[in-house]
Amino acid sequence: xxxxxxxxxxxxxxxxxxxxxxxxxxxxxxxxxxxxxxxxxxxxxxxxxxxxxxxxxxxxxxxxxxxxxxxxxxxxxxxxxxxxxxxxxxxxxxxxxxxxxxxxxxxxxxxxxxxxxxxxxxxxxxxxxxxxxxxxxxxxxxxxxxxxxxxxxxxxxxxxxxxxxxxxxxxxxxxxxxxxxxxxxxxxxxxxxxxxxxxxxxxxxxxxxxxxxxxxxxxxxxxxxxxxxxxxxxxxxxxxxxxxxxxxxxxxxxxxxxxxxxxxxxxxxxxxxxxxxxxxxxxxxxxxxxxxxxxxxxxxxxxxxxxxxxxxxxxxxxxxxxxxxxxxxxxxxxxxxxxxxxxxxxxxxxxxxxxxxxxxxxxxxxxxxxxxxxxxxxxxxxxxxxxxxxxxxxxxxxxxxxxxxxxxxxxxxxxxxxxxxxxxxxxxxxxxxxxxxxxxxxxxxxxxxxxxxxxxxxxxxxxxxxxxxxxxxxxxxxxxxxxxxxxxx
Amino acid sequence: xxxxxxxxxxxxxxxxxxxxxxxxxxxxxxxxxxxxxxxxxxxxxxxxxxxxxxxxxxxxxxxxxxxxxxxxxxxxxxxxxxxxxxxxxxxxxxxxxxxxxxxxxxxxxxxxxxxxxxxxxxxxxxxxxxxxxxxxxxxxxxxxxxxxxxxxxxxxxxxxxxxxxxxxxxxxxxxxxxxxxxxxxxxxxxxxxxxxxxxxxxxxxxxxxxxxxxxxxxxxxxxxxxxxxxxxxxxxxxxxxxxxxxxxxxxxxxxxxxxxxxxxxxxxxxxxxxxxxxxxxxxxxxxxxxxxxxxxxxxxxxxxxxxxxxxxxxxxxxxxxxxxxxxx
Numbered sequence: 001x002x003x004x005x006x007x008x009x010x011x012x013x014x015x016x017x018x019x020x021x022x023x024x025x026x027x028x029x030x031x032x033x034x035x036x037x038x039x040x041x042x043x044x045x046x047x048x049x050x051x052x053x054x055x056x057x058x059x060x061x062x063x064x065x066x067x068x069x070x071x072x073x074x075x076x077x078x079x080x081x082x083x084x085x086x087x088x089x090x091x092x093x094x095x096x097x098x099x100x101x102x103x104x105x106x107x108x109x110x111x112x113x114x115x116x117x118x119x120x121x122x123x124x125x126x127x128x129x130x131x132x133x134x135x136x137x138x139x140x141x142x143x144x145x146x147x148x149x150x151x152x153x154x155x156x157x158x159x160x161x162x163x164x165x166x167x168x169x170x171x172x173x174x175x176x177x178x179x180x181x182x183x184x185x186x187x188x189x190x191x192x193x194x195x196x197x198x199x200x201x202x203x204x205x206x207x208x209x210x211x212x213x214x215x216x217x218x219x220x221x222x223x224x225x226x227x228x229x230x231x232x233x234x235x236x237x238x239x240x241x242x243x244x245x246x247x248x249x250x251x252x253x254x255x256x257x258x259x260x261x262x263x264x265x266x267x268x269x270x271x272x273x274x275x276x277x278x279x280x281x282x283x284x285x286x287x288x289x290x291x292x293x294x295x296x297x298x299x300x301x302x303x304x305x306x307x308x309x310x311x312x313x314x315x316x317x318x319x320x321x322x323x324x325x326x327x328x329x330x331x332x333x334x335x336x337x338x339x340x341x342x343x344x345x346x347x348x349x350x351x352x353x354x355x356x357x358x359x360x361x362x363x364x365x366x367x368x369x370x371x372x373x374x375x376x377x378x379x380x381x382x383x384x385x386x387x388x389x390x391x392x393x394x395x396x397x398x399x400x401x402x403x404x405x406x407x408x409x410x411x412x413x414x415x416x417x418x419x420x421x422x423x424x425x426x427x428x429x430x431x432x433x434x435x436x437x438x439x440x441x442x443x444x445x446x447x448x449x450x451x452x453x454x455x456x457x458x459x460x461x462x463x464x465x466x467x468x469x470x471x472x473x474x475x476x477x478x479x480x481x482x483x484x485x486x487x488x489x
Numbered sequence: 490x491x492x493x494x495x496x497x498x499x500x501x502x503x504x505x506x507x508x509x510x511x512x513x514x515x516x517x518x519x520x521x522x523x524x525x526x527x528x529x530x531x532x533x534x535x536x537x538x539x540x541x542x543x544x545x546x547x548x549x550x551x552x553x554x555x556x557x558x559x560x561x562x563x564x565x566x567x568x569x570x571x572x573x574x575x576x577x578x579x580x581x582x583x584x585x586x587x588x589x590x591x592x593x594x595x596x597x598x599x600x601x602x603x604x605x606x607x608x609x610x611x612x613x614x615x616x617x618x619x620x621x622x623x624x625x626x627x628x629x630x631x632x633x634x635x636x637x638x639x640x641x642x643x644x645x646x647x648x649x650x651x652x653x654x655x656x657x658x659x660x661x662x663x664x665x666x667x668x669x670x671x672x673x674x675x676x677x678x679x680x681x682x683x684x685x686x687x688x689x690x691x692x693x694x695x696x697x698x699x700x701x702x703x704x705x706x707x708x709x710x711x712x713x714x715x716x717x718x719x720x721x722x723x724x725x726x727x728x729x730x731x732x733x734x735x736x737x738x739x740x741x742x743x744x745x746x747x748x749x750x751x752x753x754x755x756x757x758x759x760x761x762x763x764x765x766x767x768x769x770x771x772x773x774x775x776x777x778x779x780x781x782x783x784x785x786x787x788x789x790x791x792x793x794x795x796x797x798x799x800x801x802x803x804x805x806x807x808x809x810x811x812x813x814x815x816x817x
Binding site: 020023024027095096097098099100102103104106107108109110111113114143144147150151169174176177180181183184187188191194195198 | 493497498500501504505508509511512515518534535536537538539540564570571572586589590591593594595596597
């Protein structure tokens with residue numbers, strides 16, 4: 001069954017309170033009316049006596065007028081009033097019962113009969129012109145009239161005496177009735193007030209709880225108590241909706257917080273990458289500042305090659321050509337991505353140039369897995385490693401050494417490796433090279449490797465990495481691990 | 490909260506129900522009182538065979554209360570409803586009005602206190618004409634000795650009183666006699682006094698020193714005794730004819746500290762008189778048996794109503810109450 005809502009409850013409660021108070025007041029009123037009616041009966045008998053007295057007086061008056069004037073109007077009045085008196089007399093008790101008033105009424109009835117009989121006889125005698133007879137009967141009627149009046153006074157006195165006695169008891173009872181009714185009304189009022197207060201509390205307390213919960217929600221407290229669920233009215237609906245809304249707000253806030261956290265970490269990563277990019281740019285700028293203008297050098301080398309070819313110096317021409325190709329490759333933006341095959345070609349040019357310089361002192365091996373050749377990689381990541389291997393790994397080896405460059409696919413990664421058979425590095429040295437440049441020693445030490453690491457990280461958005469494996473006396477192996485999904489250009 | 494609401498509701502319900510029941514009871518009581526006092530629920534009052542009227546003076550003399558009691562007692566035996574009319578003792582003429590009312594109303598019987606001097610014979614004849622049984626009652630047989638009279642015979646009462654005083658005081662008896670109020674004719678002609686006078690004849694030297702008639706009223710006995718003793722300090726005995734005067738005299742004797750020096754012979758018996766007898770203030774009380782008179786009057790009425798003829802005057806007699814008890 002559908003329960004009443006708040007409006008219905010308010011109406012029902014108000015109606016209940018009104019009903020309680022109204023019933024008490026109504027009952028008190030009805031009781032008072034009942035008592036008032038009880039009082040009314042006190043005077044009922046007196047009214048009968050007054051009726052008789054009135055009829056008697058009018059009968060006697062009309063009789064007197066008739067006997068004096070023999071007026072037909074007076075006779076009509078006499079008949080009218082004597083008839084009424086006779087009717088009044090019939091209302092009196094005529095039975096013999098052992099009660100003072102009943103016997104008095106019986107006396108009165110008998111006297112009225114006597115009066116009416118005398119009056120009737122006097123009228124008849126008047127009509128018969130029997131003066132002595134109507135005079136005698138009229139005088140008898142007059143004497144009876146005195147007795148009747150005396151008896152009526154006496155009866156009324158008894159009535160009043162009895163009524164006063166009855167009223168005395170009645171009065172004390174009336175006081176009790178009024179007091180009890182007043183107490184009842186007061187009690188009903190208190191009861192009504194108690195119900196109103198109780199109902200108001202029950203109605204407003206959940207609203208107050210909701211308000212407190214809303215206030216707490218404003219402060220960020222999502223765990224403040226809510227009105228117990230299950231109320232079948234509007235407040236229950238409000239409470240359920242508020243709980244749902246609070247949960248939604250909680251979830252949205254947590255998602256917002258997680259998103260902000262993610263954005264913050266991404267921003268930090270971006271800042272870090274930007275920082276790396278700035279540092280790379282700085283390094284490139286530094287390189288440009290410290291080198292001869294590469295375009296001038298490239299043009300010059302191209303002119304040298306033409307000169308060597310024209311003079312028949314083929315080896316010099318090849319040198320100029322390979323150097324120019326290498327410089328052309330190196331002058332392109334280092335942030336671009338190229339295929340591994342291009343990188344290996346660049347390494348081969350560089351090795352040719354190194355052999356020209358060092359002859360057969362160092363042995364270079366380049367090998368590549370065909371699957372790895374087409375993998376995208378940041379440009380110029382292998383040449384610095386080869387340069388490091390020769391310049392640092394094998395520099396102090398009198399007997400020379402081997403530099404092995406390889407490209408292969410391992411699982412979902414392409415691995416570009418540069419290994420040397422040099423003296424290797426101590427852990428401290430390795431940490432120094434991989435860490436931030438320190439003030440001590442060669443400020444350019446490790447720049448090539450760190451650049452490679454930063455560019456690989458930047459190009460692969462952190463998914464690629466550079467491993468450095470080295471120990472003293474066991475050479476150094478630098479492996480660039482690139483995801484096969486590709487490199488960001 | 491819900492439990493408190495239920496408790497409140499239960500309390501209110503109980504209070505409301507209690508108030509309703511109390512109101513109903515009180516209103517019902519009021520209505521019953523009105524019904525008894527005003528409505529005269531005739532169904533609750535049994536019918537009677539005869540309507541009987543008793544006309545007596547409105548006097549606190551125990552003779553009349555005993556008379557009314559006797560009439561009521563007789564009414565029960567004869568299935569009669571008794572209506573008592575009391576007229577002012579100071580206005581005995583009012584008795585005539587009640588007589589006429591009784592006759593005019595056509596009652597069955599009329600028992601009427603008829604002291605000497607009242608027109609008892611005329612009333613008897615008038616009642617006879619109206620078919621109303623008339624039974625006069627009183628202390629002494631009225632003039633003309635109307636038929637059916639029932640009385641206490643104050644002549645014998647006076648004789649017994651005088652005899653008792655003289656038996657106690659002998660020739661030294663100086664007696665004050667207080668006659669009841671309302672009598673007619675010379676005081677010396679009162680049967681009561683004549684009875685006293687007759688009794689002291691046997692005790693030469695004893696005499697009636699004072700004779701007075703009490704005025705109507707409650708304090709008449711005291712007044713008469715004080716005046717009598719003040720006028721004649723030699724009085725050593727007082728004889729009075731009714732209970733009211735007896736109590737008045739006894740109080741005077743006590744007030745004057747003359748208990749034991751003045752012998753009091755009173756009349757009738759009431760709790761107060763019995764107490765005075767017990768304390769020795771009153772030596773003896775000649776008790777008129779008015780209850781018997783009243784009852785006998787009703788029985789006489791019933792006999793006449795049933796076709797019997799009125800009997801001659803009947804005297805009820807008396808008994809004497811002393812500290813030793815009742816005799817005879």
